[in-house]
Amino acid sequence: MKIENRTFIVSGGASGLGLAAVNELLRSNAFVSILDKDITNVTLSPRLLALRTDITKNDEISIALERIVTWTQKTGAPLGGVIHCAGIGVPGLMNNVNASQVWDATVSVNLSGTFHLTQLAMKYLVDVPLSEDGERGVIIMVSSSVAYEGLVGQVAYAGSKGAIRSMTLPMAREMAKYAVRVVTIAPSSFTTPMTDVLRSNTKQALLDKAVVFPKRFGHPSEFAHTVKWVLECGYVNGESIKLTGGTRTPVKL
Numbered sequence: 347m348k349i350e351n352r353t354f355i356v357s358g359g360a361s362g363l364g365l366a367a368v369n370e371l372l373r374s375n376a377f378v379s380i381l382d383k384d385i386t387n388v389t390l391s392p393r394l395l396a397l398r399t400d401i402t403k404n405d406e407i408s409i410a411l412e413r414i415v416t417w418t419q420k421t422g423a424p425l426g427g428v429i430h431c432a433g434i435g436v437p438g439l440m441n442n443v444n445a446s447q448v449w450d451a452t453v454s455v456n457l458s459g460t461f462h463l464t465q466l467a468m469k470y471l472v473d474v475p476l477s478e479d480g481e482r483g484v485i486i487m488v489s490s491s492v493a494y495e496g497l498v499g500q501v502a503y504a505g506s507k508g509a510i511r512s513m514t515l516p517m518a519r520e521m522a523k524y525a526v527r528v529v530t531i532a533p534s535s536f537t538t539p540m541t542d543v544l545r546s547n548t549k550q551a552l553l554d555k556a557v558v559f560p561k562r563f564g565h566p567s568e569f570a571h572t573v574k575w576v577l578e579c580g581y582v583n584g585e586s587i588k589l590t591g592g593t594r595t596p597v598k599l
């Protein structure tokens with residue numbers, strides 16, 4: 347898909363991996379709408395529409411989508427897809443008193459938020475005219491290496507990210523008749539506000555015991571390049587792609 351002059355929705359686009367994807371898309375002359383529950387630090391740009399939206403609330407998603415579609419009618423840049431970067435990562439043991447709340451909150455943002463935003467955006471995406479390369483759009487979801495190798499304390503996060511990995515193929519199969527591709531990116535540890543809160547000895551243990559090469563966390567720009575490649579390479583579909591520097595998390599850090 348040609349990125350230029352298409353409109354992409356980026357949930358969680360105000361921070362970290364989502365923000366890097368937003369900047370990459372703007373550099374490629376796309377139009378971008380950020381849906382994020384906190385847009386206070388978003389830098390304004392004529393090609394950017396930032397909408398404060400909680401993706402756990404379907405009514406807020408619906409209102410945002412209506413505004414985005416009206417915007418695309420004004421700009422003439424049709425919807426090109428959704429990049430799902432909103433997420434939370436709250437560790438917690440199953441026998442903690444707040445284990446149920448951690449589970450509900452994590453699944454609600456990471457999994458249900460991804461599902462509902464996709465499902466509600468599809469209503470508009472199926473009406474977009476076919477592009478010259480025969481596509482209507484691309485859905486990019488974000489899983490995690492934790493979907494493959496979770497640690498103690500990551501049951502809720504792994505559950506939410508594993509489900510995203512699992513729903514990639516059936517979603518791609520269903521969307522094929524609308525000429526929409528569905529791809530998931532599964533990053534390992536990347537340098538963002540989400541991992542900034544990790545203790546320094548945890549970060550060092552990940553580098554020493556889990557990451558193969560290069561011995562560092564991923565750069566958000568590397569995630570953004572992958573998003574661009576997935577959008578542009580029309581044969582990538584129905585897969586969950588690991589972006590990990592070879593990371594294999596051991597039983598214990």
Ligand SMILES: NC(=O)c1ccc[n+]([C@@H]2O[C@H](COP(=O)([O-])OP(=O)(O)OC[C@H]3O[C@@H](n4cnc5c(N)ncnc54)[C@H](O)[C@@H]3O)[C@@H](O)[C@H]2O)c1
Pocket residue numbers: 357358359360361362363364381382383384399400401402430431432433434435455456459488489490491532533534535536537538539540541
């Ligand atoms: N950073 C990593 O190491 C890493 C690794 C694997 C997967 N991921 C996943 O990548 C995605 C992005 O993570 P990040 O590192 O950029 O985190 P981040 O904390 O920098 O950004 C997450 C964004 O999501 C937004 N958000 C959270 N809850 C929301 C809600 N209910 N509605 C709307 N927006 C909401 C936040 O406001 C924030 O802007 C997440 O799904 C995360 O699980 C991150």
